[in-house]
Amino acid sequence: MAKHTFRFILNGEPVQVDIESHLTLLQVLRDRLELTGTKEGCGMGECGACTVLLDGKTVNSCIFPALEVEGKSVTTIEGLADAKGGLHPIQKAFIELGAVQCGFCTPGMVLSAKALLDETPKPTEEEIRNGIAGNLCRCTGYLQIVQAIKAASNQI
């Protein structure tokens, strides 16, 4: 099958990948670039486990054609650490407030929180709940997640 070469910025670094045109962004991230922090849940654009940031906005990478990120900037959960590898304040707040249980939703949830706080630094509870509306969590009941995002908003 014919391959296409495309370039984009991944977690701040330029990358070039040769792929078949039908691959999704999630397949490229996990299978070609071995960034397995991005999870595959439903594979249908409904659960948010595969959320990454594309030019700062959330996308469901499981249904996003990889070739469409040509020339754009993608941030995965691996890109949230600081220069020394320390956790982002949102990640610290999730841990401290018990917002991580099985952890499967966590990378996508944290990236949705990042997009929210970048746009709305001091969100209300309603804004937080709207910001994570596309991310499903089977474990926490969401309260700890909302509390963690609120706490993080006070530290960023």
Ligand code: FES
């Ligand atoms: S795995 Fe992409 S939305 Fe569920």
Ligand code: FES
């Ligand atoms: S912590 Fe298990 S799905 Fe959210």
